[in-house]
Amino acid sequence: MSIPVLETENLVKVYGKGATRFDALKGLTFEIHEGESVAIVGKSGSGKSTLMHLLALLDEPTAGVVALEGEPVNKLKPKKISQLRNDTFGFVFQQFFLNPNQTVLENITLPLKIAGMGKSERNRRGMEVLEQLDMADKAKNKATNLSGGQKQRACIARALVNKPTVLFADEPTGNLDTVTSEIVEDILFGLHRDYGITLVVVTHDEDLAAKCQRRLMMQDGEIVTEEHSVKEVQA
Amino acid sequence: MRSVDVARTALGNTFRSKLRTALTVVAIVIGAFTLTLTSGLGAGVNKYVDNVVAGFGDSSQLFVLNAGASDAEPTEGPAEYDPEAATDSGGMFGPGTGGGLLTESDIETIEDIDHVSGVDPVVMVSPDYLETADGAQYDLTLDSPANAVGLELEAGEAPGDDGMDLSIPTEWLTIFDTEDAEAVIGETVQIGISDVTGEQTSVEAEIVGVTEEALSGIGATPMPSRELNQELSDLSMEGYEGQAEQAYSMAVVDVDDLAANEDSVKSALTDEGLLGMTVEDQIGAVQGVIDAVSWVLSGFGLIALLAASFGIVNTLLMSVQERTREIGLMKALGMSSGKVFGLFSMEAVVIGILGSVIGVVLGLGAGLIGNGWLTGEGGPLGGVAGLTLFAVDPVSLLGITALIIGIAFLAGTLPAARAAKKDPIEALRYE
Ligand SMILES: Nc1ncnc2c1ncn2[C@@H]1O[C@H](COP(=O)(O)OP(=O)(O)OP(=O)(O)O)[C@@H](O)[C@H]1O
Ligand SMILES: [Mg+2]
Numbered sequence: 001m002s003i004p005v006l007e008t009e010n011l012v013k014v015y016g017k018g019a020t021r022f023d024a025l026k027g028l029t030f031e032i033h034e035g036e037s038v039a040i041v042g043k044s045g046s047g048k049s050t051l052m053h054l055l056a057l058l059d060e061p062t063a064g065v066v067a068l069e070g071e072p073v074n075k076l077k078p079k080k081i082s083q084l085r086n087d088t089f090g091f092v093f094q095q096f097f098l099n100p101n102q103t104v105l106e107n108i109t110l111p112l113k114i115a116g117m118g119k120s121e122r123n124r125r126g127m128e129v130l131e132q133l134d135m136a137d138k139a140k141n142k143a144t145n146l147s148g149g150q151k152q153r154a155c156i157a158r159a160l161v162n163k164p165t166v167l168f169a170d171e172p173t174g175n176l177d178t179v180t181s182e183i184v185e186d187i188l189f190g191l192h193r194d195y196g197i198t199l200v201v202v203t204h205d206e207d208l209a210a211k212c213q214r215r216l217m218m219q220d221g222e223i224v225t226e227e228h229s230v231k232e233v234q235a
Numbered sequence: 236m237r238s239v240d241v242a243r244t245a246l247g248n249t250f251r252s253k254l255r256t257a258l259t260v261v262a263i264v265i266g267a268f269t270l271t272l273t274s275g276l277g278a279g280v281n282k283y284v285d286n287v288v289a290g291f292g293d294s295s296q297l298f299v300l301n302a303g304a305s306d307a308e309p310t311e312g313p314a315e316y317d318p319e320a321a322t323d324s325g326g327m328f329g330p331g332t333g334g335g336l337l338t339e340s341d342i343e344t345i346e347d348i349d350h351v352s353g354v355d356p357v358v359m360v361s362p363d364y365l366e367t368a369d370g371a372q373y374d375l376t377l378d379s380p381a382n383a384v385g386l387e388l389e390a391g392e393a394p395g396d397d398g399m400d401l402s403i404p405t406e407w408l409t410i411f412d413t414e415d416a417e418a419v420i421g422e423t424v425q426i427g428i429s430d431v432t433g434e435q436t437s438v439e440a441e442i443v444g445v446t447e448e449a450l451s452g453i454g455a456t457p458m459p460s461r462e463l464n465q466e467l468s469d470l471s472m473e474g475y476e477g478q479a480e481q482a483y484s485m486a487v488v489d490v491d492d493l494a495a496n497e498d499s500v501k502s503a504l505t506d507e508g509l510l511g512m513t514v515e516d517q518i519g520a521v522q523g524v525i526d527a528v529s530w531v532l533s534g535f536g537l538i539a540l541l542a543a544s545f546g547i548v549n550t551l552l553m554s555v556q557e558r559t560r561e562i563g564l565m566k567a568l569g570m571s572s573g574k575v576f577g578l579f580s581m582e583a584v585v586i587g588i589l590g591s592v593i594g595v596v597l598g599l600g601a602g603l604i605g606n607g608w609l610t611g612e613g614g615p616l617g618g619v620a621g622l623t624l625f626a627v628d629p630v631s632l633l634g635i636t637a638l639i640i641g642i643a644f645l646a647g648t649l650p651a652a653r654a655a656k657k658d659p660i661e662a663l664r665y666e
Contacts, residue, residue, distance in 0.1 A: 053660055093663060
């Protein structure tokens with residue numbers, strides 16, 4: 001089997017000390033392979049977001065190792081880790097985090113701006129992604145003037161603009177009605193299918209979880225069960 | 236993130252809350268305005284003093300006085316009477332034998348000093364009047380012939396060593412009822428002077444030159460030739476009983492290569508009880524005072540800037556707080572802490588640039604307009620020829636701008652460091 005994109009070994013995250021000590025993750029070991037779609041499912045407070053933040057190199061584990069393409073990241077310098085996040089990951093956060101003062105295009109090209117890409121190239125790539133998501137006509141709109149579903153699509157566009165290997169999505173449909181949720185899900189799995197993007201989705205939406213190839217069921221900081229879909233998921 | 240994007244983003248962010256930025260900028264503008272005015276004032280007045288010095292022409296000259304004349308230490312309250320000192324400081328008309336005046340033997344001593352190439356003793360005379368051909372008499376003060384090098388001529392030539400010659404300023408053309416300077420050349424006038432006994436006599440003098448007033452003030456009064464000056468001096472001493480020895484108020488000494496020999500000549504003079512001063516010595520003290528005053532005034536500008544820098548800290552801290560999520564997002568998307576720091580300190584710099592440019596421009600405007608109004612024709616100080624109260628000194632303007640931008644940057648480091656330290660997770664959880 002090929003080297004997994006992401007793997008963890010005995011991942012532990014402890015918040016606080018002494019009396020307020022809270023073990024959010026209690027030693028998780030698993031692998032995510034390239035092109036997989038993985039759902040992290042569990043009740044509120046079970047540690048899903050915490051796990052995703054560790055996988056996405058946004059936070060450091062108390063103990064244990066996260067390895068990216070076989071390389072443990074805990075030895076890397078912060079600057080290198082920032083760069084890795086910028087290059088390899090795309091993020092769709094639970095909230096939109098769109099800058100209301102900027103246009104949709106400016107918002108979604110932020111990762112490229114951070115990467116140091118020139119403005120015209122940035123805008124070209126941005127428009128490409130917006131077209132892919134049927135949002136090209138909104139490019140010059142201010143981000144505040146979008147509907148909820150459009151905002152979420154803008155967030156997905158921002159996550160895709162740097163052509164990431166792994167897309168992390170934390171409750172991508174949490175704020176959306178059923179119809180819009182479905183549209184967003186279709187987009188995500190379409191990307192997964194058409195471009196082979198590795199998908200890591202945190203959700204408690206059964207529907208969404210069911211569409212993923214693997215489901216990691218979490219409870220109190222532990223993976224209690226792991227399910228595999230029998231057949232390939234069709235979007 | 237590219238530097239140009241950092242700059243552009245910082246600029247955009249600065250204008251996001253316009254009122255807050257504007258208020259912060261105003262505080263800096265006040266500081267920049269004050270500094271521009273005070274440094275311009277110092278530069279202007281010093282420039283005026285420099286021009287006055289340049290008006291004296293030759294700077295290879297030393298002005299030599301009897302040390303006794305400037306020895307009089309200022310004392311607290313009335314000074315005690317000292318018979319020695321009293322006789323020493325013989326008055327202008329006394330046949331000075333020591334103290335305040337230079338004697339013939341002093342002049343010889345000076346001539347013997349190494350590097351001295353010429354000694355020009357200055358005799359001060361106080362004539363009573365100048366009388367024109369039609370009999371009209373005018374109050375007369377004469378300039379010293381030693382100043383002839385500093386004359387700016389409108390017509391004719393400067394009065395020389397020989398001949399009973401005189402130059403008059405252009406303002407005096409009216410006494411000949413003419414505006415044509417050339418027309419008065421060759422006219423003769425009578426100069427009246429009283430001797431020791433109070434008896435008035437007069438000598439005839441020919442007008443050889445018409446002068447403009449130079450910045451130094453030279454040329455504003457009639458100036459005699461050396462011969463005429465000496466003649467008037469002799470006339471004024473007439474009737475003095477006793478050993479009348481020629482006395483001079485000071486001597487203008489030419490020194491070869493003054494820059495190199497200044498110290499040796501000065502110390503030789505000191506050994507002889509004489510005091511030698513260059514033009515710079517005399518003016519330097521004045522410029523020192525002007526500099527001190529403009530530094531004190533600049534101090535107020537700096538205090539204003541100090542206050543303004545806290546404004547920057549405050550504004551940016553608020554901004555960092557408000558934009559916690561945005562910072563978190565940028566860091567999550569891979570912006571390094573260093574760049575976040577750079578972005579926020581850049582915002583401080585933008586505020587600094589705005590404030591300093593506006594302040595400097597306003598200061599320049601106010602300085603130039605104020606200078607024009609005060610020293611222009613009809614202004615309160617319009618009468619002082621060549622007076623400048625405000626001068627544009629590009630170097631110090633750049634210095635002020637750089638200083639303010641530097642202060643703004645320093646003020647920005649605290650908020651910027653705080654922004655850079657933000658943990659993306661906390662920032663993203665922040666409600
Ligand atoms: N900074 C922190 N300090 C202390 N405890 C924390 C901190 N962050 C998270 N926790 C705790 O860790 C546990 C896991 O949090 P996490 O956000 O991963 O939950 P989650 O599974 O994502 O829940 P949800 O579905 O509600 O988003 C929670 O009990 C939470 O209170
Ligand atoms: Mg969560």
